[in-house]
Amino acid sequence: MLFNSFDFALFLPIVFITYWLIPSKKINLQNAFIVLASYFFYGCWDWRFLSLIIFSTVLDYTIGIYLNNEKSKKKRKALLWLSIIVNLGFLAVFKYYNFFIDNFVEVFSIFGIKLNITSLQIILPVGISFYTFQTLSYTIDVYKNKLNPTKNFFAFSAFVSFFPQLVAGPIERATNLLPQFHFKRTFNYNKAIDGLRQILWGLFKKIVIADNCAEYANYIFNNSEQFNGSTLFLGAIFFAFQIYGDFSGYSDIAIGTSRLFGFHLKQNFAFPYFSRDIAEFWRRWHMSLSTWFRDYLYIPLGGSKGSTVKKIRNVFIIFIVSGFWHGANWTFIAWGTINALYFLPLMLFNKNRRNTNIVAEGKLLPTFSEILSIVITFSITVLAWIFFRAENISHAFGILNKIFSSSFLSVPQKKPIELFYLIIFFLIIEWLGREKQYALENLQLKWNVISRWFFYLTIIVLIYFFNGQQQEFIYFQF
Structure with a gap:
């Protein structure tokens, strides 16, 4: 369902009116209605992939609760890695499997070795890159004790599937959006x-x-x-x-x-x-993704601290991964690399915050x-x-x-x-x-x-x- 379609022009007022007819005190009922409306919205693309959203929701909701109850650092880390591996695993299969297989076969063909590995006829689920990163931010923040996990399944489900930003962002942090599903909302003209x-x-x-x-x-x-x-x-x-x-x-x-x-x-x-300058551009372009990579990848790698070699490494990692996030094609990796080369002189001469x-x-x-x-x-x-x-x-x-x-x-x-x-x-x-x-x-x-x-x-x-x-x-x- 496109935002600029007649279908959405009908969908939005119906959902809007029904939502506000629900008494504001019944927060769970409002949240449950948002979940149903969001699933319908997403199901209009392909209802089969609703199972992925539901599975990801149940997985990270459960892991969040276990992370809160578990005191062992080793077990907490194992729970975090379970969330990361499963979520990124789905992303890897649906988005990158064919890319890696095709390039793997091509590399061997250069040396005259023919591999009989075929790519899969996979449909890329709409929005998978966005809601995957959104749920990951939740488990990572709970693991780092930056966020208390929710025990309200309807609130968490609404956070994951909220239809306005489900298929193309912004990639919301649980620290910002999730608490809003716990409080009473009243209509503000x-x-x-x-x-x-x-x-x-x-x-x-x-x-x-x-x-x-x-x-x-x-x-x-x-x-x-x-x-x-x-x-x-x-x-x-x-x-x-x-x-x-x-x-x-x-x-x-x-x-x-x-x-x-x-x-x-x-x-x-x-x-x-x-x-x-290009550093300012990246602070202003797709800010929800840029800050996600900054907080969950760039800073954990060391950011702009450490030796010059590490700084250069981190810049290239963050931009190349950002490029690869956009699609399974060497053009996106090249695009990320070019932006890293643009950014590097500013960082090395401390001009990136100018x-x-x-x-x-x-x-x-x-x-x-x-x-x-x-x-x-x-x-x-x-x-x-x-x-x-x-x-x-x-x-x-x-x-x-x-x-x-x-x-x-x-x-x-x-x-x-x-x-x-x-x-x-x-x-x-x-x-x-x-x-x-x-x-x-x-x-x-x-x-x-x-x-x-x-x-x-x-x-x-x-x-x-x-x-x-x-x-x-x-x-x-x-």
Whole structure:
């Protein structure tokens, strides 16, 4: 069930009305209803994979209780590893089995050895990477005594399966979301209106920006041999806005929808394309995943402490694993490696925490230096996105060879003028709202009622007229 579908337009108000008709004192009943609604939402993709979510829920709920009761360090560690191995085992089989088998066979074929190992016809369950990391954060935090395990199975089930963020995040920590299922929720009109406003902006990002950019990005990447360097770079820019509009749009809709039900999810994107260096970009892009890897992998490895060799090792591990998390393809590993190479000089020269504030905070316009930094950071990010989007490594290098050739100076062969105007409009609104959690949050503070509603109507009209071919959310494949 897509957020930008007619099915969801029917599903959401029905669930919303039914949920708030349940007395707020009956928290368990509200939570049970959320679980049922979430299972129905997920089952619309493929009901067979509900068994995985239910199994993961029961496993980590049980392990959490045993971790709390067990005093032996050895047994507690064994319980933690049971959770890690089982959860990552499911992820490895469904997402990475064929990748490893195919590459294993290929390596042996180089030496003339033919192995009769066949890959499996496996369907990747939607959202498995997201809810796996969410449940893992729970058991790890309980193991580290950062969180008391819950004994309320309905609350834990709702935390794991909460439909707004189930299939593509944000990846919520149990320390933030789980306690919210234990407390009484009452309807708040202002929060609901704010949620609807964020949903509207998320739909604009997805339908108007991402889906229209996808049309040109797909055509250019799929026919890259026909185009010159400038057109290919333009296609990469379109993909950059496609993936940002697509994924941050999903996050906005998820966060806004959660607010309708009285829940608060953490911000997942903080206007990353206004970053002044790659370290700032990664603090602002897919923040729930970046902080997950930071807290559960990078810091346990030693982080930025220790020898220079260890620092370099940790940077490459965190970025390569992050790339591999996105998909079983060498292009994602290359994308992660490139970002590690971007990040490394900043870390080695202690410049990675240089830009922690909001760009041009309190000002309308940035300085020339800030503009230059933003343009450079965006440009190298776009070049890295080529590997993310390309079919394989040779495809990516073929595109780069043309971009770094004299044909880059030629006039682009594709010039969708309307899309340029839409992107400019989008960037202006994002820039004006960059100091808030999402772009439109600023409207209620600075604009009068007539201006606000005129703007909302404009957004709705743009969504209606630029509603092209419906595209699945990119991160559903991860």
